[in-house]
Amino acid sequence: MLISPLQKIRAIADYQFGRGIGNFLFPDNVKLSFSRRTGKIRHISLENELLATLRPTSGLFALTVEGASRMTLFEPRRLWVEVQDDVSDFIAKGRTVFAKHVIDCDEEIRPGEEVAVISKEGHVLAVGRAVLAGSEMKAFSHSVAVRVRRGISENRKRKVKR
Secondary structure, three states: OOOOHHHHHHHHHHHHHOOOHHHHHOOOOOEEEEOOOOOOEEEEEEOOEEEEEEOOOOOOEEEOHHHHHHHHHOOOOOOEEEEOHHHHHHHHOOOOEEHHHEEEEOOOOOOOOEEEEEOOOOOEEEEEEEOOOHHHHHHOOOOEEEEEEEEHHHOOOOOOOO
16 A cells, blocks of 8 residues: 555654644645655645755654744644743854753653754744753753754745745
8 A cells, every 4th residue: 555745744753753743743735845866755845834854864854943833833742942041042043052051841852853942932943953861951051952953043934946
């Protein structure tokens, strides 16, 4: 039985971010773009906003700020790191999150997972990869917690190729 590309990306999202999030993150009207060379799924967008890129090396998603914003609306919220207000501007510019600036986080975060960095109000500031486990982010005070890939201040509108 062949599965559709939409079913495939939803299954990957459920595996990576938690059961049930695939349908929420990627509704029926998402647009998929495929690699010209390999024919594999490359980008997922919704209303001309890029939500995620499917990484060919790992087969998992790299979320954009827009994708992380959608993900944080899903209940129960997963893979989030809340930071202090005094560093929010730096994080929004794409700077690294240090453990001493973490107020709270999802305790189930594992190193290497895709996470959303949020403010006290719950607004997404950045997306990146966890360096520490969730419990370590809360306990440590001198280590890198999240390597930020993109912050909201550096987020440029990207048109999706058709």
